Amino acid sequence: MNIMEGFLPPSHCVAWATASAPFLAHGAVKLRRVMREHPQTRLTLAAAGAFTFVLSALKMPSVTGSCSHPTGTGLGAVLFGPPVMAILGAIVLLFQALLLAHGGLTTLGANIFSMAIVGPWVSYALWRLCTSLGLSMAIGVFVGAALGDLATYVTTSVQLALAYPDAASGFTGAFLKFAGIFAITQVPLAIAEGFLTVLVMNALSEKTQVLEDLGLLRGRT
């Protein structure tokens, strides 16, 4: 999902950065509040950041014969809420842009929007929906993490199609082209991310107070 350095027109770079900015500001406020009000969850916060750090470094083979990486933002989105993930995801993207030449500074706003904003919000919303429908925590986490991952890549396809609409078929044609590159490759990887997120969530919460400390079990017995 990383749009490479210099691959979006300047006006698009500015627009996506502007769109991401309020989410980052909101995230910074939320992050400070989490650290202040739940200091006992700092270790879990580190794990959530580390999880997206690991997963976004793993380029894994997929059914289309090309490789792509998961995003790992679903775990933190469920545990700490999507605003906090805007910050953690942005840190990962900045690291990759500066040290790996993967993604870029000019495309940072667009990449933050897809991976650190849309993905976490989709994860969080679907997790809430699943659990409010009475589905188990594990199913909610799986659905949220897997579809949040996929949503990130769909967003990247939209961003590229907006910048480079097809000469003949316009935005739709270009979107289908980029989605063909990204989304199909991503389907098995998104499922794998869903599995991994459930496993790590379980490892964090089994026999510990992590979910209780974060108030995630409020109103449930």
Added chain:
Amino acid sequence: MKLISRRARYLLLLGTIVLVVAPLMFVNGKFGGSDDAASQAVAASQPGFHPWFEPIWKPPSAEIESLLFALQAALGAGVIGYVLGRIHGAAKEREALNNKKAPPTDVST
């Protein structure tokens, strides 16, 4: 709180491995990166396309690049392992403490 049974845990682990290994075994592909494929698609659709900005620093070779990616994954995995150790250690300690003072009078944490 336990989310899944031990059996489900093994199944998920196995499923993850199958999802990643199966394409390598059954798909005949070049396994290049999808991010680069998208960049190439952009360049192909725009005759004379040049990125208008270059990365400030690039890993000098594919080896260095994979080193840095491995480092990123290793750092993250290290932190996760450390955190899991810490919180499980703390949970065990708390349990031992609760067992010691027989009727748990004060659980104000």
